[in-house]
Amino acid sequence: MNTPLLPPPPLLWDVFCRVVDNLGDIGVCWRLAVNLATRGQQVRLWVDDPSALHWMAPGALEGRIPGIQVLPWSQSQQTDVLDKCPMADVWIEAFGCEIAPEFIATCAHSMGARGLKDLKHPAWINLEYLTAERFAERSHTLPSPVMNGPACGWTKYFFYPGFTPQTGGLLREGNRVQQQALFDRCDWLQRLGIPWQGERLVSLFCYEPPALGEFLRQLQEDTTPTRLLVTSGRASEALKNLSPIGLQPLSIQRGQLSISYLPPLSQADFDHLLWACDFNCVRGEDSLVRALWAGKPFVWQIYPQDDNAHHDKLQAFLDMLGADTTLRNLHHIWNSVTPTTGGRPWLQPNLDAWQVITRTARERLLQMDDLASQLIAFVWKKR
Numbered sequence: 001m002n003t004p005l006l007p008p009p010p011l012l013w014d015v016f017c018r019v020v021d022n023l024g025d026i027g028v029c030w031r032l033a034v035n036l037a038t039r040g041q042q043v044r045l046w047v048d049d050p051s052a053l054h055w056m057a058p059g060a061l062e063g064r065i066p067g068i069q070v071l072p073w074s075q076s077q078q079t080d081v082l083d084k085c086p087m088a089d090v091w092i093e094a095f096g097c098e099i100a101p102e103f104i105a106t107c108a109h110s111m112g113a114r115g116l117k118d119l120k121h122p123a124w125i126n127l128e129y130l131t132a133e134r135f136a137e138r139s140h141t142l143p144s145p146v147m148n149g150p151a152c153g154w155t156k157y158f159f160y161p162g163f164t165p166q167t168g169g170l171l172r173e174g175n176r177v178q179q180q181a182l183f184d185r186c187d188w189l190q191r192l193g194i195p196w197q198g199e200r201l202v203s204l205f206c207y208e209p210p211a212l213g214e215f216l217r218q219l220q221e222d223t224t225p226t227r228l229l230v231t232s233g234r235a236s237e238a239l240k241n242l243s244p245i246g247l248q249p250l251s252i253q254r255g256q257l258s259i260s261y262l263p264p265l266s267q268a269d270f271d272h273l274l275w276a277c278d279f280n281c282v283r284g285e286d287s288l289v290r291a292l293w294a295g296k297p298f299v300w301q302i303y304p305q306d307d308n309a310h311h312d313k314l315q316a317f318l319d320m321l322g323a324d325t326t327l328r329n330l331h332h333i334w335n336s337v338t339p340t341t342g343g344r345p346w347l348q349p350n351l352d353a354w355q356v357i358t359r360t361a362r363e364r365l366l367q368m369d370d371l372a373s374q375l376i377a378f379v380w381k382k383r
């Protein structure tokens with residue numbers, strides 16, 4: 001008789017997150033922590049600025065999310081605290097944030113002191129930024145030997161999220177498709193107090209795209225009425241700074257355009273927003289992935305880099321997406337790759353075509369193993 005295969009025992013993961021700017025650092029790390037925890041893992045999330053978790057993940061800071069403990073970064077530098085912490089099986093350095101030297105030293109010394117020198121040190125992973133550029137495939141899982149310090153001789157591994165099976169894949173919940181199928185947008189909009197009358201819904205999560213004013217003008221003059229759902233923070237600030245529109249406390253109406261300003265949403269509700277809308281404006285990294293899973297047409301504002309390195313990254317993404325000319329034009333204008341002048345490149349009549357493009361890419365991406373599952377499998381291979 002065959003013995004049934006037991007699932008591997010849960011591991012203890014230390015995820016390290018430094019908030020540089022915006023919401024993506026903590027947004028990605030929190031989703032990763034949840035994805036690992038729902039796959040039976042234990043996670044300690046060490047973060048220097050957890051403030052956004054108050055609204056992004058209610059209950060997280062109070063320890064109410066099973067399997068996840070949020071800890072202040074400063075404690076990762078306090079040897080008296082660390083001496084009482086069990087050693088983790090895995091370390092994840094998110095986006096090249098460097099683990100505190102005190103943390104590494106405490107772990108290395110404790111292994112030495114306990115005669116564990118020859119045992120495996122924690123699997124050490126440098127989780128990189130998401131890109132569709134080819135180097136992600138080439139660099140995924142490459143080792144990087146540690147050359148000095150108390151961890152000299154250990155090995156870190158690069159882990160690249162990505163859009164092909166040769167990369168680490170994307171963060172994705174196991175029940176995502178079923179949840180979206182059960183979603184009722186009328187209920188959700190009502191719960192948020194949005195006075196929706198059946199008009200087209202467009203979400204706005206962006207930095208300060210120079211084309212924003214032109215976009216709003218087009219929506220005002222369109223034949224189809226639109227309600228813009230503006231996320232809190234930089235997007236609503238960007239609107240405030242557009243003099244012809246001006247910011248109102250709740251909602252405003254101009255021509256065919258109505259605007260509703262949203263409160264900060266939990267990550268779960270941020271997903272609901274993308275599910276509810278007919279067109280999504282997203283930015284950065286995590287919301288891009290969520291827009292893909294939402295399967296609605298979208299425009300992506302890429303995180304800008306000084307030397308315009310983000311232009312190549314954008315092209316690689318559009319190639320991966322299989323974007324047609326109109327969708328490329330829209331992205332080029334939204335990201336100031338081409339000037340905003342002339343043309344009315346967005347919305348009708350291409351929403352249907354853009355939706356097909358998104359859904360086709362989504363089908364392909366759904367075939368890949370997700371990032372958390374790939375991380376778990378990789379760590380077990382290295383043990």
Ligand code: TRH
Pocket residue numbers: 020021022023024025026027028056129205231232233263264265266267268270283284285286287288303
């Ligand atoms: O905030 P971002 O622009 O983050 C960026 C990018 O990650 C960029 O690559 C990185 O270099 C930079 O940060 C440091 O966009 P992103 O990645 O989409 O993260 C936003 C997160 O905020 C996402 O997890 C969704 C969440 N969010 C909510 O949960 N509720 C909200 O109301 C809003 C507006 C966002």
